[in-house]
Amino acid sequence: MPADPAPNxxxxxxxxxxxxxxASAAGVINTAALFPEKIGQVYAGQNGILGALRxxxxxxxxxxxxxxxxLMTTPSGAFGSCRYKLKGIDENRAEYERLIEVxxxxxxxxxxxNGGGDSADTCQKVSEIGERLGFPLQAIHVPKTIDNDLPFTDNCPGFGSVAKYVALSTREAAxxxxxxxxxxxKVFILEVMGRHAGWIAGAAGLASRSEAEAPHIILFPEIAFEEERFLAKVKETVEKFGFCVIVASEGTQTADGQLLSGSTSRDAFGHVQxxxxxxxxxxxxxxxxxYKYHWxxxxxxxxxARHIASQTDLxxxxxxxxxxxxxxxxGKNALMPTIVRVSDEPYEWKVGTxxxxxxxxxxxxxxxxxxxxDGYGITExxxxxxxxxIMGEAYPNYQDGLPHYVTLDRHLAPKKLPPDNRW
Known part of the structure; x- marks a missing residue:
């Protein structure tokens, strides 16, 4: 009898x-190809978990x-990403039954x-549903987030390149x-991402090598914003150096937790826009x-910004x-590979879980x-x-003066189930 086909x-x-x-996608695809006896096909979800539901x-x-x-030199999500949060299995069993059916x-x-904290939650739920619904699955989370806020890993893929871009942009604008x-x-303000954690804003501090160099002020979500103290610092900086460059994290908030840039709308994960x-x-x-300003x-x-990505990050x-x-x-399940820093100088790291x-x-x-x-800068x-x-320049190939990025064909596998328009 012919052997059963390897699972996909x-x-x-x-x-x-x-x-x-x-690049993480390439790592998954290329490594899977090394195990033909254990992995048959690799499918990618078109637009994240929605690709499985649909x-x-x-x-x-x-x-x-x-x-x-x-893929190694192309930014953004080549297969399409999504913001879609799976509910608990007892809240919406139909979602999980559909996943298992597919x-x-x-x-x-x-x-x-491949995602951040909310995606880790999705991956954890998927790791549990197979056993509960009688279809064993091995679910592994591949970390990424420019916010650099996942626990247990020294840093997150995606962050190093953003850190490099923000530090570089701050220096050039200055x-x-x-x-x-x-x-x-006399005043320039660069607003960067960072909802609750100021890692991206903090990385801008690398642009400064002395008190006179920008950024002169960094605003972090972790440090309560005090308007009077902030304005005094701006005035002091302009009078001392002739100008003031500020890098502000979008999550900057007052001591009572009031976001300076909040709104009433929320994304699919429930986060305030x-x-x-x-x-x-x-x-x-x-x-x-x-003062005259620009922001x-x-x-x-x-x-x-793949054109100036960090080689370390890649x-x-x-x-x-x-x-x-x-x-x-x-044979592992419900794990996330992590980056473990071994030393700063020379920089060495290894993979953990x-x-x-x-x-x-x-x-x-x-x-x-x-x-x-004073809460307006970073330490040694x-x-x-x-x-x-941020070390190393992982330049893409250029064509006609611009980076040459790939666009995948995205051929869909033939559907095997009746249409389901719930997602």
């Missing part, structure tokens, strides 16, 4: 994308080798979910402001001091995709020892942490 694997991307998330499975075997290799139809026994401040703009902090700060400064919002630019993103498959091949039930829905804040005494300890993560 499902990979998907979730949440906000990064400059190197596709039975929209991208047949990766139909993509060219050049396209898979091109996985059974396509002989999928391995689940690799040169512009410094050259014009005698007769023009943030934005608008930079113009608000600019108006506060204008009213108090009358910018890094927004998607910071997380899509290597770590690929390695954790690779590690996820190796964990599954070793963390249990998903301890990772899901948890956030890692910057430690107090990373903030300067923080510099030692950030510096290795």
């Amino acid at each position: 694997a499902f990979y998907a991307q979730s949440g906000g994308v990064t400059a190197v998330i596709n 039975e929209e499975l991208i047949d990766i075997s139909r993509e060219s080798e050049a396209s898979i290799q091109g 996985f059974k139809a396509h002989n999928i026994r391995y689940f690799f979910y 040169f512009d402001i410094a050259s014009m401040c005698a007769t023009s703009t 943030l934005g608008g902090l930079a113009p608000k700060l600019a108006n506060i400064i204008k009213q108090a001091h009358g 910018a919002v890094a927004d998607y630019l910071q997380r899509a 290597e770590q993103a690929y390695s954790l995709g690779e590690a996820a498959v190796n964990l599954a091949m070793a 963390a249990p998903l039930d301890e990772v899901a829905n948890q956030e890692k804040m910057m430690p107090r020892s990373f903030f300067s005494d 300890e923080a510099r030692r942490y950030f510096q290795p993560l």
